Amino acid sequence: EAGRLLFAAETDFLKGVVAMDGLPAPDRIEVCFAGRSNVGKSSLINALTGRKGLARASNTPGRTQEINFFTTTDGPYLVDLPGYGYANAPVKVVEKWQRLLKSYLSGRQNLRRAFVLIDARHGVKPVDDEIMSLLDQSAVTFQAVLTKADKVKEKDRENILAQVRGALSKHPAAFPELVLTSSDKGLGIETLRAIIATLD
Numbered sequence: 294e295a296g297r298l299l300f301a302a303e304t305d306f307l308k309g310v311v312a313m314d315g316l317p318a319p320d321r322i323e324v325c326f327a328g329r330s331n332v333g334k335s336s337l338i339n340a341l342t343g344r345k346g347l348a349r350a351s352n353t354p355g356r357t358q359e360i361n362f363f364t365t366t367d368g369p370y371l372v373d374l375p376g377y378g379y380a381n382a383p384v385k386v387v388e389k390w391q392r393l394l395k396s397y398l399s400g401r402q403n404l405r406r407a408f409v410l411i412d413a414r415h416g417v418k419p420v421d422d423e424i425m426s427l428l429d430q431s432a433v434t435f436q437a438v439l440t441k442a443d444k445v446k447e448k449d450r451e452n453i454l455a456q457v458r459g460a461l462s463k464h465p466a467a468f469p470e471l472v473l474t475s476s477d478k479g480l481g482i483e484t485l486r487a488i489i490a491t492l493d
């Protein structure tokens with residue numbers, strides 16, 4: 294219920310940030326969303342906020358790597374981190390993004406939790422593990438959110454969950470509880486809203 298209240302409020306795109314000095318004032322708490330490109334991050338943010346097309350439906354490696362801020366009325370900032378793991382992204386672009394990400398994660402005092410999105414079909418990949426290590430180093434509590442659960446067969450579900458739990462157990466900053474979601478089917482969306490609504 295609390296979750297519904299929070300996100301029934303208006304959500305709006307505030308700004309895209311390419312450098313630390315562009316960050317909005319930390320005058321409210323925020324949560325961020327990280328994940329490999331194509332993991333379903335835009336779809337999840339759209340489902341959470343109930344606004345189709347709010348987050349870019351697709352991200353391309355050629356596009357500027359921005360940290361996108363969304364405002365919610367009386368709620369936290371929702372922060373969309375650029376997708377990682379593009380096979381063909383130029384080294385310079387990757388390095389710039391990693392520097393910005395490190396600065397953001399280690400220096401943002403109002404950041405309450407990171408949600409690391411994991412494709413439920415693939416489990417935790419090495420690049421996901423790297424982000425998790427960065428979150429450990431930055432002392433940012435993170436929670437794994439499995440996406441596209443509708444694409445996983447019932448019989449495969451336990452294996453994937455075990456793989457993800459095993460990977461999380463190696464990360465001190467990991468929150469033990471997983472959230473299984475499907476933006477397409479609306480699965481886990483209320484749960485995630487409620488989790489965000491409890492943070493302060």
Ligand code: GDP
Pocket residue numbers: 328329330331332333334335336337349350351352376440441442443444474475476477478
């Ligand atoms: P992003 O690159 O992480 O922002 O990923 P997108 O949100 O653009 O999604 C990538 C692709 O996965 C798109 O084709 C989406 O339609 C699809 N997708 C996203 N979420 C789901 C889901 O919950 N279920 C299914 N079946 N497909 C999804």
